[in-house]
Amino acid sequence: MSDKNTTFEDALRKLEQSSEKLRDQQTTLDEAIESYEKGLEAYRECREILNRAEQKIETLSREEE
Numbered sequence: 424m425s426d427k428n429t430t431f432e433d434a435l436r437k438l439e440q441s442s443e444k445l446r447d448q449q450t451t452l453d454e455a456i457e458s459y460e461k462g463l464e465a466y467r468e469c470r471e472i473l474n475r476a477e478q479k480i481e482t483l484s485r486e487e488e
Contacts, residue, residue: 431472437465 441462444450450458 429468429472431469431476434465434468434472438462438469441465 441458444458445455445462
């Protein structure tokens with residue numbers, strides 16, 4: 424799972440790098456698989472960070488009511 428110190432921007436940057444590597448015509452199959460795995464991990468980090476942000480916003484919104 425995501426390291427609590429990982430920022431959304433860092434995770435998104437990792438996802439973008441993996442995506443670029445997958446689009447590269449010179450990427451070997453092994454490199455593509457590795458990039459896919461790294462991209463999937465970065466995607467999960469992004470989702471986890473966004474879920475935590477959403478929960479925080481919901482909590483803050485309930486406190487305002």
